[in-house]
Amino acid sequence: xxxxxxxxxxxxxxxxxxxxxxxxxxxxxxxxxxxxxxxxxxxxxxxxxxxxxxxxxxxxxxxxxxxxxxxxxxxxxxxxxxxxxxxxxxxxxxxxxxxxxxxxxxxxxxxxxxxxxxxxxxxxxxxx
Numbered sequence: 001x002x003x004x005x006x007x008x009x010x011x012x013x014x015x016x017x018x019x020x021x022x023x024x025x026x027x028x029x030x031x032x033x034x035x036x037x038x039x040x041x042x043x044x045x046x047x048x049x050x051x052x053x054x055x056x057x058x059x060x061x062x063x064x065x066x067x068x069x070x071x072x073x074x075x076x077x078x079x080x081x082x083x084x085x086x087x088x089x090x091x092x093x094x095x096x097x098x099x100x101x102x103x104x105x106x107x108x109x110x111x112x113x114x115x116x117x118x119x120x121x122x123x124x125x126x127x128x
Contacts, residue, residue, distance in 0.1 A: 002068055005120035009065035009078060012113045013058035020058070023051035034102050057081050069122060079121070082114035 022030040027047040031038035038044055057077075064074035089103045089110070 001120045002122060005068050005075065005117065005122070006065040008113060008116040008120060009061045009068070009075070012078065012082070013061040013065070015109065016054040016058040016061075020051035020054035023047040023054070034105075036098070036102060072122070075117065075121060079114055079117045082110045082117065086110040086114065 019030075022033075024047075027038050027044040030047065031043075038047060060074050061078050064071040064078060068075050086107055089107050092098050093100050093103055
C-alpha cells in the first residue's frame with residue numbers, strides 16, 4: 001500500500017506542476033483549453049499565483065512520497081489539499097463563476113486522488 005501511496009503522490013505532483021506551468025507561463029492558452037475568459041491582467045496574475053501554490057504543494061507531496069510513514073503530516077496535507085480544491089471548485093460552480101462543464105475535469109482529478117490517498121493511507125503503522 002505504501003508503494004501505491006508514493007506513486008499516487010508523485011503522479012498528483014506531476015499533474016499539479018504541469019497545470020502550474022500552464023497557468024504561470026501560458027495563462028491565456030490554459031484558459032482557452034477550458035473555455036474561460038482570462039483576458040484581464042488580474043485574472044492572469046491570479047492564475048500565476050495559483051500556479052505557484054500548486055508548485056509549493058507538489059514539492060511537499062514529493063517529499064511525502066519519499067517516506068510516507070515519516071511524513072504522515074504531509075500525506076494528510078495532500079488529502080486536505082485535494083479535498084479543498086474540490087470544495088473550491090464546487091463553490092465556484094454554485095456561485096455561477098464557472099459552469100460544471102468547465103470544472104468537471106479538475107473535480108474528477110481531485111476526487112480520484114483524494115480517494116487514492118485515503119485508500120492507501122497507512123491507517124495502521126507497520127510494526128518495526
